[in-house]
Amino acid sequence: MSSPQPRVPDSNFMLAMKDIFAGSIGGVAQVIVGHPLDTIKVRLQTQGHLYSGTADCFRKTVSQEGFLGLYKGIQSPLVGLAVMNSVMFLAYGQAKAFLHTDPARPLSIAQLTLAGGLAGIAVSFVEGPVDFFKSQMQVQVAGKEPQYTGIVDCAKKIVRARGVFGAYQGLGATFLRDVPSNAAYFGFYELARRAMVPASGRVEDLSSLKVMAAGGFGGMMYWTLTYPTDVIKSSIQTDHIMPDQRKYKGIMDCARKIYAAEGMKGFYKGFTPCFIRSIPANAACFVVYENVRKLTG
Numbered sequence: 001m002s003s004p005q006p007r008v009p010d011s012n013f014m015l016a017m018k019d020i021f022a023g024s025i026g027g028v029a030q031v032i033v034g035h036p037l038d039t040i041k042v043r044l045q046t047q048g049h050l051y052s053g054t055a056d057c058f059r060k061t062v063s064q065e066g067f068l069g070l071y072k073g074i075q076s077p078l079v080g081l082a083v084m085n086s087v088m089f090l091a092y093g094q095a096k097a098f099l100h101t102d103p104a105r106p107l108s109i110a111q112l113t114l115a116g117g118l119a120g121i122a123v124s125f126v127e128g129p130v131d132f133f134k135s136q137m138q139v140q141v142a143g144k145e146p147q148y149t150g151i152v153d154c155a156k157k158i159v160r161a162r163g164v165f166g167a168y169q170g171l172g173a174t175f176l177r178d179v180p181s182n183a184a185y186f187g188f189y190e191l192a193r194r195a196m197v198p199a200s201g202r203v204e205d206l207s208s209l210k211v212m213a214a215g216g217f218g219g220m221m222y223w224t225l226t227y228p229t230d231v232i233k234s235s236i237q238t239d240h241i242m243p244d245q246r247k248y249k250g251i252m253d254c255a256r257k258i259y260a261a262e263g264m265k266g267f268y269k270g271f272t273p274c275f276i277r278s279i280p281a282n283a284a285c286f287v288v289y290e291n292v293r294k295l296t297g
Helices: 012-046 053-067 069-071 076-097 109-138 151-160 162-166 171-195 208-236 251-268 271-295
Strands: none
Touching: 012 053, 012 069, 012 076, 012 109, 012 208, 012 271, 053 069, 053 076, 053 271, 076 109, 076 151, 076 271, 109 151, 109 162, 109 208, 151 162, 171 208, 171 251, 208 251, 208 271
């Protein structure tokens, strides 16, 4: 009786396709779990004077707009984060392959962190417009005439007024956030995964619960270490779409004005809902990603 043939390793193209597919499914899970707290975060960052805190923002949003008000603007990240996560995990996988010059040794945490930073560069080009449209929708509150009737209307009006490059309002601030945050995201995720591997065990064999814990830890560090840059990004992306009517002239001007008006605490507006959201949303993202990757072989 012949012995079973050894499994032929996937080509680089097939590995990339699997990263794209698993990343997109993970992105959908992340949005569904985390979007309500993201709406609260953006409103506290950009309209903090309307609310006394996280709980007050939650109560007012639900009482004035219903529970679905927490999902305002979800169309953009639901589609966009699926694309964004596929790009992010694809870029992360390709960066790991590029950095893995010695097949006999696993990548170090420092190399995995660098790979995460490189993925952050790639994903910024997708995340910039997605976050811009989402943020413009999220700051529309009940009782006021909405500027946009939906996410498609928002995108159309912005592109019509400013051209395709108008969709990239705040791209510099997106880079400022995404490169270090994704470095921390993947670096701490991989660090946590390795810390939970038993003696003589494999990281690929970790239970879903442990993968969720590592994902939640990575998401928590993503936001904890880089949150002020997200406040700057949100402030620029919720500013007027026409340059001559904007409050902020750029990243440094935005940072100076936030500090002048509110001091250091101004850079941590909305941190509580963001911190709470980061754990379950990223736990969902990573456990779905890892399990889909296992199912695809």
